[in-house]
Amino acid sequence: MQRNTILGHFKSMDDLKDQLTEFVPEEVINFVENGKNPELFTQAFLSRAASENQFTNGKIQAVDDFRSLLSAEFAKSFPDLYTNTYSLDDDKPEENSTDHTI
Known part of the structure; x- marks a missing residue:
């Protein structure tokens, strides 16, 4: 009986x-x-997730800083090429750019 219960x-x-x-x-x-x-x-x-989020945001910021620095150095080193293409800070070509195919 108990087993059935x-x-x-x-x-x-x-x-x-x-x-x-x-x-x-x-x-x-x-x-x-x-x-x-x-x-x-x-x-x-939650603590681990916040820590990983902070780490990832730091990596994103470092890549953004590097991208800006690289863009500035390209502009200094290759002014002719840089003005005729697009900035690394932009995702689209500049409006005053001309297409120079080499």
Whole structure:
């Protein structure tokens, strides 16, 4: 009798699983099983995401700075070519450019 009750509960849980749409990361479940607060996982995850975001933004800024410096050096070193093409800071040719095919 008790076995049938337990099996009935397992069947009820199995039927309920199809109604769930939320996803819980396995790491959170492991935190709970190990007696840790799942908020610690969330806090560490957000901290890591913010750190990676800051690192990526630093790389983007470095590339932008290099692009500006490269554009300025091209303008100094190749003034004739530079004025007839487009600036690296722009994504389109300048309006006063002329096409000189070599």
